[in-house]
Amino acid sequence: MQQKSKKLTALALILVFTLPVILAQIALKNGWFNEGATNKGQLLNPIIEAGDLFIIAGEEPHWRLAYIVPDVCDAACENAIFSISQVRTAVGRAMDRVDAVFIVTGNSDAKAVTNLEVNDFGKLLKTDINNVNNMFQQTGNNGIFLVDTLGNVVLKFDTTLEREQAIMDSRDILADLRKLLKLSRIG
Secondary structure, three states: OEEEEEEEHHHHHHHHHHHHHHHHHHHHOOOOOOOOOOOOOEEEEEEOOOHHHHHHOOOOOOEEEEEEEOOOOOOHHHHHHHHHHHHHHOOHHHHOOOOOOOOEEOOOHHHHHHHHHHHOEEEEEEEEEHHHHOOOOOOOOOOOEEEEOEEEEEEEEOOOHHHHHHHHHHHHHHHHHHHHEEEEEEO
């Protein structure tokens, strides 16, 4: 009787420690749990090395919220411009570590470019459309991009036609930007 109870105790003890490990392994292999990603935007893999476009000689390195001004600035374009300006303001005292950058090509909507210049929403970087298309060929050039201090495009956020959704998306951009600013010592 005692022999049987010792065997049951030993078996129970082994199961208590091994069963959770086995179940966790099965759960991971079958994809029952979400991975531990906390970023809200689309992480670009591989990153886009765009230092030539975003690093300005003589300026300190900054994080950049970038948007490529399209040939027709529709509601999604206006929402993106609004979101970038609001997110930059919302980072508060870290505002001097973040630049709003609007990439302008020869095809960009002239009215939108004038609006950006007049209202001083951010810096305008003028470049060739072929340069932009080559650089952003893997992701498409429609979206808001988060650029690190070395000029690498690391995150992409989609734009939307609806203002309410754009405001919600701005919160996601702000959350990711705050995390990166907290972790970054540069810029």
